[in-house]
Amino acid sequence: QAKALGRNTYSFFTNEMNIIIQRRMEIEEQMRGALERNEFEIYYQPQLDVKNKEIIGAEALLRWHNLALGNVTPDEFIPIAEHTGLIVPIGKYVIKQALCFLNQWQNIQHQKYTISVNLSPRQFRDNELLSFLKNTLTEENVNPESLELEITEGVLMSAQSYIHEAVAEINDLGIKLSMDDFGTGYSSISYLRQYPFDVLKIDRSFIHGITLNKADCDLVKAIITMSHSLGLTVVAEGVETEEQLKLLEELSCNFVQGYYFSKPIPAQQLLDFSVNHFK
Ligand code: C2E
Ligand code: MG
Ligand code: MG
Ligand code: MG
Numbered sequence: 001q002a003k004a005l006g007r008n009t010y011s012f013f014t015n016e017m018n019i020i021i022q023r024r025m026e027i028e029e030q031m032r033g034a035l036e037r038n039e040f041e042i043y044y045q046p047q048l049d050v051k052n053k054e055i056i057g058a059e060a061l062l063r064w065h066n067l068a069l070g071n072v073t074p075d076e077f078i079p080i081a082e083h084t085g086l087i088v089p090i091g092k093y094v095i096k097q098a099l100c101f102l103n104q105w106q107n108i109q110h111q112k113y114t115i116s117v118n119l120s121p122r123q124f125r126d127n128e129l130l131s132f133l134k135n136t137l138t139e140e141n142v143n144p145e146s147l148e149l150e151i152t153e154g155v156l157m158s159a160q161s162y163i164h165e166a167v168a169e170i171n172d173l174g175i176k177l178s179m180d181d182f183g184t185g186y187s188s189i190s191y192l193r194q195y196p197f198d199v200l201k202i203d204r205s206f207i208h209g210i211t212l213n214k215a216d217c218d219l220v221k222a223i224i225t226m227s228h229s230l231g232l233t234v235v236a237e238g239v240e241t242e243e244q245l246k247l248l249e250e251l252s253c254n255f256v257q258g259y260y261f262s263k264p265i266p267a268q269q270l271l272d273f274s275v276n277h278f279k
């Protein structure tokens with residue numbers, strides 16, 4: 001009896017692990033051919049100026065639709081893409097597409113628009129990153145100041161000299177640097193001073209609480225004050241309600257993005273959204 005139970009428990013456990021491992025392997029396998037099969041699409045989430053509610057730019061967010069797997073979320077496939085190194089070619093695709101779109105968007109509507117692109121730690125180990133950025137900006141005829149690269153603290157934590165150099169070179173090119181998901185990691189002020197950041201994005205887990213509890217509100221207020229004294233522009237992520245927007249305006253937050261204005265949407269929809277927005 002005990003033996004049977006033991007065996008059952010054992011096999012239940014391996015089944016669970018097998019499912020996780022198999023899923024990972026399947027994602028990895030499918031991802032290897034995904035670029036060639038044109039399965040990726042970039043969605044764009046508009047960012048707005050809190051003061052006048054005008055669109056200032058958008059964040060590029062990767063979407064993947066695969067025939068066998070259906071839609072796979074970035075939270076699931078990005079870590080696997082990083083682990084396998086596939087994020088390097090995929091990340092280049094994102095930058096290329098986003099700059100191509102930005103050029104159109106600026107020409108059709110407003111030269112002031114910016115696009116921000118997420119950059120994984122693994123992409124910094126690519127020797128061609130800098131030349132790729134430089135060449136693609138030229139090819140797509142986009143001003144470096146219109147491109148913003150979002151990195152998380154995780155990138156900087158390794159404290160490797162090549163990261164320091166790459167960040168400095170990115171800054172020298174005139175590309176903007178943004179600290180993403182601020183508040184979720186160590187929230188190190190020393191990184192903010194050490195590296196040439198232009199923008200700080202407050203993680204949406206804090207924005208969620210600002211109208212609900214004083215502690216979160218005070219924290220966000222302090223982050224905004226600190227950021228401004230360091231000369232950083234502040235973006236609030238995950239703004240979902242009018243109350244949050246009003247409060248962020250009172251706290252002098254610069255820009256917002258979130259479902260309140262728009263979810264991430266395909267390029268054509270962003271063009272429509274931003275045209276109608278200014279009517
Ligand atoms: P992130 O860079 O922090 O992007 C913001 C995430 O918050 C996006 O999730 C967006 O859809 C979501 N979001 C925006 N506003 C709201 C809101 O009001 N409410 C809620 N609940 N969520 C909101 P998404 O698109 O699923 O991306 C997840 C993460 O995957 C990103 O977080 C980023 O770290 C990563 N990622 C996405 N695209 C890329 C990419 O091209 N390259 C790299 N390296 N990472 C990417
Ligand atoms: Mg981001
Ligand atoms: Mg700079
Ligand atoms: Mg974020």
